Amino acid sequence: xxxxxxxxxxxxxxxxxxxxxxxxxxxxxxxxxxxxxxxxxxxxxxxxxxxxxxxxxxxxxxxxxxxxxxxxxxxxxxxxxxxxxxxxxxxxxxxxxxxxxxxxxxxxxxxxxx
Amino acid sequence: xxxxxxxxxxxxxxxxxxxxxxxxxxxxxxxxxxxxxxxxxxxxxxxxxxxxxxxxxxxxxxxxxxxxxxxxxxxxxxxxxxxxxxxxxxxxxxxxxxxxxxxxxxxxxxxx
Numbered sequence: 001x002x003x004x005x006x007x008x009x010x011x012x013x014x015x016x017x018x019x020x021x022x023x024x025x026x027x028x029x030x031x032x033x034x035x036x037x038x039x040x041x042x043x044x045x046x047x048x049x050x051x052x053x054x055x056x057x058x059x060x061x062x063x064x065x066x067x068x069x070x071x072x073x074x075x076x077x078x079x080x081x082x083x084x085x086x087x088x089x090x091x092x093x094x095x096x097x098x099x100x101x102x103x104x105x106x107x108x109x110x111x112x113x114x
Numbered sequence: 115x116x117x118x119x120x121x122x123x124x125x126x127x128x129x130x131x132x133x134x135x136x137x138x139x140x141x142x143x144x145x146x147x148x149x150x151x152x153x154x155x156x157x158x159x160x161x162x163x164x165x166x167x168x169x170x171x172x173x174x175x176x177x178x179x180x181x182x183x184x185x186x187x188x189x190x191x192x193x194x195x196x197x198x199x200x201x202x203x204x205x206x207x208x209x210x211x212x213x214x215x216x217x218x219x220x221x222x223x224x225x226x
Contacts, residue, residue: 043202055212104160
């Protein structure tokens with residue numbers, strides 16, 4: 001079965017640079033969530049989109065922005081990168097009209113800021 | 115204090131043992147309860163999903179929810195070395211627009 005696709009899988013950036021992470025949800029899934037997982041930490045919710053509209057926002061820095069496109073893929077844009085932004089970034093998708101909150105996670109993008 | 119508490123372990127058991135993993139939570143609004151398995155450097159994999167209280171069984175896995183005690187459990191029967199991973203509990207409330215609140219994760223090692 002098709003899963004959530006994230007790209008790139010690994011990304012190395014320097015401080016103050018910009019990064020763009022992409023997420024392609026499972027086909028027919030209309031909701032996308034972004035989570036950040038620091039080393040040894042649990043995933044922390046950043047932001048979510050339902051039908052291309054932002055549906056919720058968590059502890060996402062103002063330096064970060066995201067959107068969901070007409071084909072339901074989503075991009076997380078991160079500017080003025082800081083060392084503390086180094087983490088695993090997961091995208092998850094769900095079908096809003098299906099079983100509530102059954103979120104399926106992608107493999108993640110490992111971002112390293114040097 | 116975190117909304118969801120989970121003992122990080124590590125938990126080490128012999129192959130074939132019954133494993134019990136637990137989480138407690140403080141937000142009585144949580145209605146949806148999930149268990150995810152995460153292998154090192156991989157994305158969380160949904161194992162079990164439960165709505166409200168009760169039990170749910172899937173193969174060697176059983177999930178239990180006790181809302182009166184704000185306590186959830188995952189039992190793994192006949193544990194295998196391939197079950198060695200970090201197990202994360204996650205919860206959500208109807209008003210939360212689906213965002214998941216995770217526990218810290220319990221690292222499990224099943225020794226052959």
